[in-house]
Amino acid sequence: MHRNPDPRGTCAHEETHGHPIDGDAVESRARSYALSKGVPFTPMRQSVLALLAASGKPMSAYEIAEKVSDTRKLKAVQVYRALEFLQEAGCVHRLASRSAYFACDHLHGEGETVVFMVCAQCGAVQEAASELVARGLRGAAKTTGFRPRHPMIEVEGECAECAGTPER
Amino acid sequence: MHRNPDPRGTCAHEETHGHPIDGDAVESRARSYALSKGVPFTPMRQSVLALLAASGKPMSAYEIAEKVSDTRKLKAVQVYRALEFLQEAGCVHRLASRSAYFACDHLHGEGETVVFMVCAQCGAVQEAASELVARGLRGAAKTTGFRPRHPMIEVEGECAECAGTPER
DNA sequence: TCCTGGGTGTAATGTTGTAACAGCACGATA
DNA sequence: TATCGTGCTGTTACAACATTACACCCAGGA
Structure with missing residues (x-):
């Protein structure tokens, strides 16, 4: 949890991403x-x-x-x-x-599966609702009888801006 | 995080699930x-x-x-x-x-996308590797230029045993 | 008027995770 | 054998995250 020096916004264009929502x-x-x-x-x-x-x-x-x-x-x-x-x-x-x-200004439907993509560098979050992911989850769950409840998925990675600026 | 009274194992058959691994x-x-x-x-x-x-x-x-x-x-x-x-x-x-x-006794491959299904009641964890979820994630990422790094997905829900015992 | 329900302010505490440093065990090397 | 380095252990202290408990206030209804 405290692994990064500052988990929220250390990259060069801190101000530019994570566009304000409505x-x-x-x-x-x-x-x-x-x-x-x-x-x-x-x-x-x-x-x-x-x-x-x-x-x-x-x-x-x-x-x-x-x-x-x-x-x-x-x-x-x-x-x-x-x-x-x-x-x-x-x-x-x-x-x-x-x-x-x-x-978050999206209105998420009831059974919707939302993916939060979190940039490991700048901390910006992008959201997407993926029906394919939802199907995959259902498939994975079916074999074990598991019933997913709050399909909120967090994926770490690198956002487009940070990927474009390899320095730091 | 401290929302549940005891996040790890409060359901009736606490001893019976979460089968020991090898x-x-x-x-x-x-x-x-x-x-x-x-x-x-x-x-x-x-x-x-x-x-x-x-x-x-x-x-x-x-x-x-x-x-x-x-x-x-x-x-x-x-x-x-x-x-x-x-x-x-x-x-x-x-x-x-x-x-x-x-x-975990599975050996996870390098780019593999693993789904951890966590029972909200008893805390047991089941794992599955889903290629469909992986594809969905890549699809969701592609539209924004995001590059997923550590595709470890945690889904809350209800395991088969707990779903079968509605009491508590 | 009194009571009740919810929001606020405050202090205390619980839970999770790290940093820093001293000591020890053990193998490599001279 | 002596010494040196490397990595594990034990311990203290602390930082970061989160909840509990209680007193107070204020608005609305009986």
Whole structure:
């Protein structure tokens, strides 16, 4: 987990990839989820989501706590609470391989199999829904009677930008 | 990560699944790796591997430290050192989704795409190598120029035994 | 008014993983 | 035999990630 010196963004064009996602779209999805649950979409939740959406890259909860701090100093536990809501709302996903969180403006269908491609160098995440992968997973599962539940796949690799710049 | 009350083995037939893997086979693989590297296959490494092989289920490093303690009390850092060797040797894999380690007696080929199916209830892990998944991943990657590096896929779900016993 | 449910703020603690350093065992070499 | 290097072990300390517990506030309903 702490194997890389800085797991999030050490490559040369740190600023250029991880293109920001549509903050308005993702926020409105969060709002309607809150509405449907009868809970408020609080400033706390709003600012955590806005930060993640603007950054467009995975961030750790502690990193979020640091950056969100507009005036007051935020504690990690408060960030985790906001993240919990945002994950339920489907606006934020957790990258287990990096213990990091990122905003996502895709609306993932129920049985959909999503692939997150994480650049080992710059940390940028690209998403794709692959029916072929889903079929492969079902095939692998069938032989053992296993029932896949949350087909969220994380693959480490090298994104196009980082692959194009071999230095560091 | 700490979301489940006990991520490793809370279901009724805890003892029955996660069938132990072939301890002798996996140990001999570790021995030949050690030989090829010119380093010893120490009792420390041997006992960590033996424990993992016998349990057949993922365990955290701290859990291993507790259980291995035959006479002396083992510290986590020592377990991590043994695990590092065993991972290099290909005898042990790390489950990022649970921060846990498990022994594996398959010999995975170089570019092979391996799918680990983790039962959310009992924690048992089943492995499968899927060419279809590999192709799907390559297809998903191709559109963005992403180059997958370590195609180790973890899928949460429900194993056949747990699916058959709906209670709890 | 009181009660209840949910969000917030804060402290404490638990869990996972590394860094750093001293000591030891063992083989190579002079 | 002496010494040197290499790699494992034992130990302390700490960093990074995550949860629990509790007090407080505030809005809405009985």
